[in-house]
Amino acid sequence: MFHDDTWIKEDVLIKMAKAGGSIGIAEHYLCSLLYHAVAHRKEWILKEVNDVREFYGLLPYPTRSLVASGHDVPNDASKEKSTEVQAREMYRKMNEEKRKAVLKEAMTRLWLDYQPLFYNKTCWIGVYLVVKDRLDGRQTQKGFLDFAEGITPINWPAKLKISKSTMKNYGRYVKYADRELAYYEMKDNPWEELCDTFWCIVKSQLQMAFRRK
Numbered sequence: 001m002f003h004d005d006t007w008i009k010e011d012v013l014i015k016m017a018k019a020g021g022s023i024g025i026a027e028h029y030l031c032s033l034l035y036h037a038v039a040h041r042k043e044w045i046l047k048e049v050n051d052v053r054e055f056y057g058l059l060p061y062p063t064r065s066l067v068a069s070g071h072d073v074p075n076d077a078s079k080e081k082s083t084e085v086q087a088r089e090m091y092r093k094m095n096e097e098k099r100k101a102v103l104k105e106a107m108t109r110l111w112l113d114y115q116p117l118f119y120n121k122t123c124w125i126g127v128y129l130v131v132k133d134r135l136d137g138r139q140t141q142k143g144f145l146d147f148a149e150g151i152t153p154i155n156w157p158a159k160l161k162i163s164k165s166t167m168k169n170y171g172r173y174v175k176y177a178d179r180e181l182a183y184y185e186m187k188d189n190p191w192e193e194l195c196d197t198f199w200c201i202v203k204s205q206l207q208m209a210f211r212r213k
Contacts, residue, residue, distance in 0.1 A: 001030070005163030009047060010033065010042075010048075012051075013029050013032065013033055014029075014033065014048050014052065015030035016029050016113070017030055017033070017049075017052045018052055018055055022056075023056040023058065025104040025204070026052060026056065027200060029113070029201045030049055030052060030053070030200075031196065031199075032193075032196075032197050032200065033045055033048070033049050034046070034049060037049070042159075059073040060073050065202065071209075083120065084134070085098035087134070087135075087202070087203045087206050088134065088135060089137045089209075090206045090207075090209070091136070091206060092136075094209075098209070099135075100147075100150045100151050101209075102202070102206055103131070103151040103202065103205075103206050104150075104151045104153055105154070105205050106198065106201045106202045106205045107152065107153050107156070108149075108153045108204070109150055109201045109204075110197070110198055110201055111153065111156065114194075114197055117193060117194040117197060117198075118160060118194065119158065120163070120191075121160060121162060121163060121166045122169050122173060123160075123191060123194055124144075124148055124162045124166050124167070124189025125166070125167065125169065125170055125173065125174075125190075125191060126183070126189075126190075126194040126195050126198065127148065127151075127194075127198060128141065128144045128148070128167065129182075129191065129195055130183065130190075130195050130198050130199050130202065131144075131147070133183050133184065134199055135200070135202075141167045141170060141198065142165055142167070144162075145162060145164060145166070145167065149161075149162065173190045174186070174189075174190070175187075175188055183195045184196075
């Protein structure tokens with residue numbers, strides 16, 4: 001994510017996390033940093049993430065075990081499960097209008113902070129996977145066109161808006177062996193980093209929405 005000049009640099013994301021003002025806002029920056037740190041075995045990033053956590057009064061992550069493991073973001077399994085469950089419960093308590101409002105805000109954050117992750121229309125499939133696998137298992141490819149139009153920010157680039165043919169590309173990009181799996185279980189998810197980052201943002205937006213109530 002951070003290796004060429006078109007992507008947000010690691011130190012910039014770290015500064016943005018510290019400038020967020022709350023852990024709820026900083027969380028989606030930290031999620032992206034953690035994913036990158038684990039994927040590329042960059043222990044120095046983990047130390048920076050822990051500095052940010054300390055800045056917000058949180059306990060540090062165990063950096064050695066994380067770098068050694070190579071896959072999951074460090075956290076207590078039960079606590080992480082609770083976070084996932086809480087996010088789904090928050091979402092399911094909302095009516096359709098509020099759900100779309102939260103996801104539209106998340107799409108705005110995604111575009112403002114992680115533009116390179118959404119590089120063409122097929123990236124909507126990654127958004128669809130997050131909605132289906134994390135929030136609403138009843139969401140279908142056929143019905144996602146109308147849903148996606150309802151969560152598209154006003155200033156979203158025209159060339160990146162979902163079209164009638166977008167979801168038809170699912171089988172073209174997702175390997176047969178992965179088609180019955182959730183996106184986080186796929187062996188080869190073409191939108192892996194987009195999905196992980198977007199889910200972190202969505203969780204953060206859901207938490208903020210409920211704090212405003």
